[in-house]
Amino acid sequence: MTKPDSDSVEGFRHRSVLLDEAVDYLINDSAGCYVDGTFGRGGHSRLILSQLNEQGRLLGIDKDPEAIRVADELAASDQRFDWFHGSFSELDEALNAQQWPAVNGVLMDLGVSSPQLDDAERGFSFMRDGPLDMRMNPQQAPSAAQWLASADEKDIADVIFRYGEERFSRRIARLVVQRRAEEPLETTRQLAELVAEAVPKKEKHKHPATRTFQAIRIFINRELEDLEIGLKVAAERLAPGGRLVVISFHSLEDRLVKRFMRDLAQGPKIPKGVPVTAEQMQSSYRLIGKASKASDHEIDENVRARSAVMRVLERRTH
Structure with missing residues (x-):
């Protein structure tokens, strides 16, 4: 199996960060339904599809019309894949359109993709002179x-x-x-x-x-507002045993993700003196492992990986 660890679109190369680690955590059922909430240029999606059987399904979501163009090409070549043009904050709408009441996993690879940074016309980078745009859509x-x-x-x-x-x-x-x-x-x-x-x-x-x-x-791009909404919806729509995998690239994102996952895993806050059973105190969610970072080797290969932090939340099966 050829590992789809990078993509090149119109000369702009993108290498997905923590690619293998994220997909290893995400997939728990090869026949399940999954969401790549930040399709980008499809690096994670292609590896996810390689781990699914014929019954497995994957939905890619992205704001960027260029990303959706790539997603449309992938959908034409693989009937297990479909796409939604929008933000992962619209996850409810996207899943309802697929008629998926729940999903086995959601992946969010936050921030700006390499093609967006490298294309001066998009206006994301101070390293390349171009129009002062910065819109993902x-x-x-x-x-x-x-x-x-x-x-x-x-x-x-x-x-x-x-x-x-x-x-x-x-x-x-x-x-x-x-x-x-x-x-x-x-x-x-x-x-x-x-x-x-x-x-x-x-x-x-x-x-x-x-x-x-x-x-x-x-x-x-309303990135933090969309992230708050997307995290909440993703957790709610996880099937038992399903996982939410989030890769963030700066401290504001990571703090938001860390706090959200920690609070869910800790369970409901019960006022002192209220009689509750141990079962009622237990959360429906648990954290999986510790926060993961890119290896020294990956950072040497891709300097943009140096600030990446991955966190994983699972919905309990009982």
């Missing part, structure tokens, strides 16, 4: 440029601080408002240079615009 408004052109200084500062944990967020927001009065902020280079100018202290081995770009991208 370019058909939805607003773009980063449109938002920065009209948002209040306080709102810009709040977004950069909340989602980027950038301590110089006020200085950056102030300069954005000053600069946009002189000329529109339309390219990634303009924003990256502006941030570098506004940030007085540089972090070693980190571009000064890293946190700002992350923050604006997360805000524009």
Whole structure:
């Protein structure tokens, strides 16, 4: 069996992080129904399909029209696969369309894919000059440029601080408002240079615009809001023995995932003095293993794997 560990689309290469580990945790029934909540370029989906028998089914979900184009090609070649164009926050709708009351597993590989980062036209990266867009679905408004052109200084500062944990967020927001009065902020280079100018202290081995770009991208795409909804729906729709596998790439995502899974696994919070049985106290969910990170070898092969953290939640069978 050839391991589908990477994909190349129109010259943009994507290598799925923690590929084998995620799929090993996910699959518990080769005839089951599974969801790849962040299809990307299909690296995880292809490996999942290789582990399923003829009765197994897989649904791929993605916001990105380019990802859906790849998903459509996969669906044409494998009748066990289907796709849904949207966010994993719409998981209920996607599963209802498939007439799946429950699923055996849901995988979420969060963040931006390599093709999105590497394509300058998408505007995700400060390393490549292009339109200041950052939308995972370019058909939805607003773009980063449109938002920065009209948002209040306080709102810009709040977004950069909340989602980027950038301590110089006020200085950056102030300069954005000053600069946009002189000329529109339309390219990634303009924003990256502006941030570098506004940030007085540089972090070693980190571009000064890293946190700002992350923050604006997360805000524009409603990433944390969608994640909260998606996690809740995924857990609710798991069949007994089914697993939710989540790979996150920055601390805000991982903290949200960790807290969500921990709270579910701990069970209902019962006020002191309320008489309950041990059975009533037990949660319907349990954590599987500890948080996993990419190996040194994988990080050497793919530097973007260095910040990946994988967590797994299982619905108990009884």
